[in-house]
Amino acid sequence: MNELFSNRISSVPPSFIREILKVAVDPQIISFAGGLPNRDLFPVEALQKATNDIFNDDGKDILQYTGTEGYLPLREMIAADYKRKGIDVQVDEILITNGSQQGLDLLGKVLINEGDEVLIEEPGYLGAIQAFEVYLAKFNSVAVGQEGMDIPALKEALIGSKAKLMYTVPNFQNPSGISYTNENRQAVADCLRETTTLLIEDNPYGDLRFAGEEKTSFKSLLPEQTILLGSFSKIVVPSFRLGWIVAPKVLMEKLVIAKQAGDLHSNYFCQRVLHRFLLDNDLQAHIKKIIHVYGKQKLVMENAIKRCFPEQVTYLNPEGGMFLWVTLPDSLAAMDVFDKAIEQKVAFVPGDPFYVTKRGMNTLRLNFSSVDPEVIEEGITRLGKVLHDLLDK
Amino acid sequence: MNELFSNRISSVPPSFIREILKVAVDPQIISFAGGLPNRDLFPVEALQKATNDIFNDDGKDILQYTGTEGYLPLREMIAADYKRKGIDVQVDEILITNGSQQGLDLLGKVLINEGDEVLIEEPGYLGAIQAFEVYLAKFNSVAVGQEGMDIPALKEALIGSKAKLMYTVPNFQNPSGISYTNENRQAVADCLRETTTLLIEDNPYGDLRFAGEEKTSFKSLLPEQTILLGSFSKIVVPSFRLGWIVAPKVLMEKLVIAKQAGDLHSNYFCQRVLHRFLLDNDLQAHIKKIIHVYGKQKLVMENAIKRCFPEQVTYLNPEGGMFLWVTLPDSLAAMDVFDKAIEQKVAFVPGDPFYVTKRGMNTLRLNFSSVDPEVIEEGITRLGKVLHDLLDK
Incomplete structure (x- = not known):
């Protein structure tokens, strides 16, 4: 049957992380993966209350098919939240996904189209690499660090470039946890302004800031060229699979056609439940609770790292989000550490899958959002021992 | 921005039906569209009860991310239902979509791949045409009629064909309402057996049979080459957007990769609610209720047609599903009838969008499932007058 497959799917390898997580199913393993x-x-x-209220009020309505764009009052709420943040977004520029x-x-x-260039921050979100790989994009990566994108590298990449898209997660990036500074954002916007490249600002973690100042959205710096992606998964509930895309109207028309051909519309029942939840609850208060817990968990992880990791191992300090990025000495590949760590019942994601082509990287991602403080302590202690074993020779 | 669009999306026109339905929003219009x-x-x-029960029992669990394949016990239920029907499907051949x-x-x-041939029944489901058009398929259509597929035409189409896929809705087809007879299915299977073409049996309406005998699934006739598509939309609830695909394992691997890159997984909360609903309710009894109502509504429509339509207008009599297919005299284009019908506040879908290339067709689709009997009477009466006006000259 292999000869039947499309070129696009033949080019995508099985998810590296999927394979890795298979190793980490042992319930005794502490997973930062x-x-x-x-x-x-x-x-x-x-x-549950929102669900009951909406069932009681609109039982039949919430169970029928609906329009592709999504529930209008929910899209209005999303537009209003952007407005509150000083970002100008029209309701008809929003599609529920x-x-x-x-x-x-x-x-x-x-x-x-096959072979079209996509610029992507590196390390970058694996899900974006996979999504664009399916359409046979040709990736060109630009390094990101503590301040954001490497501007000389970006300028270099843009020379003669016909990139249609540049993909960024400027707030508490997955995997590195870093955020672009305002100066960096301004410089990135200045670089792109003279091009036809569209900038994707994927922002699933933006509301989860536990330190530092709110930064300027690319949508404000580069309004015509910026596409925003948002999600309720990290601030309300992931299993509803509800997010959104903000795009200029001429692009939105095409996105709606593609969405209709792809699955008609997103789960309408959950759009209505979520809308009711947002209507009757204080989302900002709920987000504050999340921030408080994640900030504490990050701090516990950071202190444990300071206490347990060898000096040669460094990390980037995130101001929000769910991830902390560790850099090993050049001599040590994270994949090798992973194998030893699994033996000691602790897991993480080696950096490799977050790079478009590089392998054998000396970086790794630690998740602190889903692990309790005392478990974080124990897990980092175990990982510290593994690292000392490998480095103190 | 137009130069930025991919070839695949530039090739898809805005949905014809979407445009048509815009005309039919007037609440005074009786819509069979x-x-x-x-x-x-x-x-x-x-x-609502299932939702509360699952919230009470597994509150946190049902709100988290989950695996791409979908909730295992739900997939087991789907496999068991196939088994009940004598169709052999393994759980790991099922993906929730x-x-x-x-x-x-x-x-x-x-x-x-761009330019790959897809065989499709004609008239055929518009959503399938749109879905494959996005991937720049080259369609080759095979006519269907009251008995099913036109076998000589299928044989002709298969000569020298490298079609990767053939798309069918063998039960109560959208748009025509027809079902393939068992003899026809056997003949279709015999034709395809010697080829590498995969057959898609899309079966959203199969359970909604109000007359005639259950037919044999292509999955039993052509097990290695058949892909099944199923849906809970017509038998439980559409707004949950839950359906499934049954495919051989080697294909399933690729589908899971594509699904993961596309949206990670389907709404897990609703998978759990639906599973709980199916566990605690008699689905077959519920389906019987639907069948009873749809059968009655079909009969009301049929009797009204006999009474009100000119003799030269014919129709196909469905044994189930939601649609009834009308053929006008050759001289009369359904699009022209549509314009007059809207003036008389009654709407339907002209046949044109269900043909891959043909336009100006003399066929039209009437939906009877979502219109109450007395409204059906009134709507068909109006439509009969329009047809008499156009034909009795």
């Missing part, structure tokens, strides 16, 4: 929100913070009762992952798929579908 | 299940039959209370529409999209993504 996931990318999950903390389940103890899900607003279970409030969602199955998480922001579907936003990436739709953008790939609507914009990328 | 939709493709909606009857909302009065949604099991509102039972779904966002309605069966996403199954079509995933198949297009995984199988179709």
Whole structure:
């Protein structure tokens, strides 16, 4: 049957992380490998109440098919939240998607021909690499570090470039946890302004800031060229698979056609439940609770790292989000550490899959959002021993 | 921005039906144009109870991310239902999708290269045409009629064909309402057996039979080459957007990769609610209720047609499903009738969008599932007058 497959799917290898996580199913393993929100913070009762209220008020309505664009009052709420943040977004520039992952798929579908160039921050979100790889994009990566994108590298990459898209997660990036500074954002916007490249600002973690100042959205710096992706997965509930895409109207028309051909519309029942939840609950207060817990968990992890990791191992200090990025000495490949760590019942994601082509990297991602403080302590202690064993020879 | 779009999306025109339905929003219009299940039959209370039960039992669990394949016990239920029907399907051959529409999209993504041939029944489901058009398939159509597929035409189409896929809705087809006879299915299977063409049996309406005998699934006749698409939209609830795809393991591997890159997984909360609903309710009894109502509505429509339509107008008599297919005299284009019908406040879908290339067709689709009997009477009476006006000159 292999000869039947399309070129696009033949080019995508099975997910590296999927394979890795298979190793980490042992319940005794402390896993920093996931990318999950903390389940103890899900607003279970409030969602159950919202569900009952909407069943009682609109039972039949919430069960029928609906329009492709999504529930209008929910899109109005999203537009209002942007307005509150000083970002100008019209309701008809918003399409409800199955998480922001579907936003990436739709953008790939609507914009990328085989061989089209896509600029991507490196390390970068694996899900974006996979989504665009399916459409046979040719990636060109630009390094990111503590301040954001490497501007000389970006300028270099843009010379003679016909890139249709540049993909960024400027707030608490997955995998590195870093955020672009305002100066960096300004410089990136200045670089792109003279091009036809569209900038994707994927922002699933932006509301989860536990330190530092709110930064300027690319949508404000580069309004005509910026596509926003948003998600309720990290601030309310992941299993509803509800996110959104904000795009200029001429692009939105095509995205709606692609969405309709792809799955008609996103789960309408959950759009209505979520809308009711947002209507009757204080989302900002709920987000504050999440931030408080994640900030504490990050601090516990950071202190444990300071105490347990060898000096030669460094890390980037995130101001929000769910991830902390560790750099090993050049001599040590994270994949090799992974094998030893699994023996000691602790797991993480080696950096490799977050690079478009590089392998054998000396970086790794630690998730702190879904692990309790005392377990973080124990896990980092174990990982510290593994690292000392490998480095103190 | 137009130069930025991919070839695949530039090739898809805005949905014809979408445009048509814009004309039909006037609440005074009696619409046979939709493709909606009857909302009065949604099991509102039972779904609310299932939701509360699952919230009470597994509150946090049902809100987290999950695996791409879908909730295992739900997939086991689907496999068991196939077994009950004498169709052999393994659990790991089942992937939960966002309605069966996403199954079509995933198949297009995984199988179709630009210019690859897809055989499709004609008239055929518009959503399938759109889904495969996005992947730049080259369609080759095979006519269907009251008995099923035109076998000589299929044989002709298969000569020298490298078609990767053939798309069928063998039960109560959308748009024509026809079902393939067992003899026809056998003949179709015999034709395909010697080829490498995969057959898609899209079966959203199969359980909604109000007359005649259950027919043999292509999965039993051509097990290695058949892909099944199923959906809960017509038998339980459409807004959950839950369907499934059954495919051989080697293909399933690729579908899972595409699904993961596309939206990670389908709405898990609703998978759990639906599973709980199916566990605690008698689905077959619920389906019987739907069948009873749809059968009655079909009969009311049929009798009204006999009474009100000119003799030269014929129709195909469906044994189930939601649609009835009308053929006008050759001289009369359904699009022209549509314009006059809208003036008389009655709407339907002209046949044109269900043909891959033909336009100006003399066929039209009437939906009877979502219109109450007395409204059907009135609508068909209006439509009969329009037809008499146009034909009795």
